[in-house]
Amino acid sequence: MDSQVSTCIIILNWNSAGDVIQCLGHIDSREWDILIVDNASSDSEEAESIKLTFPAVHLLKNSTNLGYAGGMNSGMRWAKENGYSSALLLNPDTKPTLELIRSMINASKEASVVGTAQVSPDGAGVMVPYVSAATLRGDKPISYEWSTETNELVEVDIVTGAAILVDLSEAARINYMDEQFFHYKEEYDFAFRMRKAGNRIVFVSEYPLVHERGGSLPLHSAQAVYYNYRNELLFLRKHFGIFGFARGPGIFRDAVRHGFNSPRLAVPIVLGLFHGLRGVTGPVTLRSGNRTS
Template sequence: MILNWNCADDTIRCLQAVAGGNHVPETIVVDNGSSDDSIEKLDKLDEAFTLLRLDDNLGYAGGMNAGIREAHARGADWVWLLNADAVPRPQALSTLLRHTDRFAVSTSLQTTSSQPEDENPEPYVVAAMLPKGKVRPFRCGGCDEGAHEVDMVTGASLFLRLSSVMQVGLFDERFFHYKEEFDLVRRIADSGDRIGFVCGSEVWHKRGGSLSGSSPRARYYHHRNEVLYVRKHYPHPLRRLVSEPIHYKNVAGSLFRVAVGKRERRRASLAVLAGYWDGVRGVHGPTERF
């Protein structure tokens, strides 16, 4: 399943990579209320896929939920969620499938570079261990073992057992953008299922293609949803937040840049502060403020 939002060229590249793999699944492209020429471009393709059109942008969570419901209605047992700006390598899905008896959720080794054809793209962190709730990144650039049990996975390639998803509930659409994968995977793990990082499966990812991580809106969602996640999963959320020095650093740095920074830096810093403030207040869903 591929989620498209005003990025048909990326979606087409991803779709063609999936179709060129050594295991080709039934594919659904969810258009998340695109306002550009995405539908026209997708309609011209020869590849076999189902186009599911949504009237509005429901965010990552809402768009993927629409596709998951469609896959469930068709009787699928597993669903592979791909960002549009991802390019799975030919053996990516077949390698994930080899571990379905072990993991209810898994992700691929994810790499990035300027182009998917670049030699030696750099891996980045998409898996973690959570000792006492503390996030500790798990790294493996590929090994003979091929897969590792971890506490948490996220990223542009998520492979999910549908029965596990339906048991705990779909993505929480209150997050809208960022942290929704973390939340869903944690709920599945808390139900007793195992989580895997399959380093033998590789997916290239442009990163930030859907919403630039440096934009004020992305900063707002990132910091607000961190707080919303803590509010949802910890019995004493404020105590949890004040125990993490990174939050003091984020707030203090943003206050400083608001006072002395240039216009764009002030705007981005205001978005960080607004994200924290709204997260503490429990504000959720999309924003048009930044």
């Protein structure tokens, strides 16, 4: 198996067939092996519509919505069982280029986890870079600020975002992603644990990934806000104990500002903080009855 065949691209779908099909249009399925994991989309035929458009892709259908972590875990286990050595975990709302994928696979020769620079369009359509990597000062994460001029391979301690390439044997060794997070922070926790297990993590920025952001869960929805605050605290609780929240006072300052600026989101903000402090995990149903998934 050459490096291309031994890497499986995994795209998680949940009610996002349009995004998935657009994403696949940027990837040559004759060059890459691709697995679509359908996370129990509302339309039972949605996964088949993707397969009909791109017959060469592999398809794995989950019977329930396992969240991002559970969905990607099922994909990584499938890939490992089918002989792949690594997997590129890719969000459906992205526009990957062949150059980007090749640069990440090339970087994987040097590390067990590879992250990449990412940009998203602002309201005017201008591509704006955002932070998707960090280094650790002790246990304190320091955001890694990249620029388009920074083309060299950079060693970091944490990568996040919409495209992460992982060594499947090392991922299995730490039992993949923690499904208690369900949505948000799971890839941060995953990279943090991979680094703690002695794995090298690198970041590439030569070909930034275009990421629309919020394809399956709108960034400013009540569900997204709830998971964001809850899982920030769950991460601190998991790694630093029940009083780990003391390491992240900025979370609470941000929550106050956020609630003041967006009063309609005050309830999910407070509930997320409360559940994070209590250690509530997994999917949660908001008071409105809308499932947070």
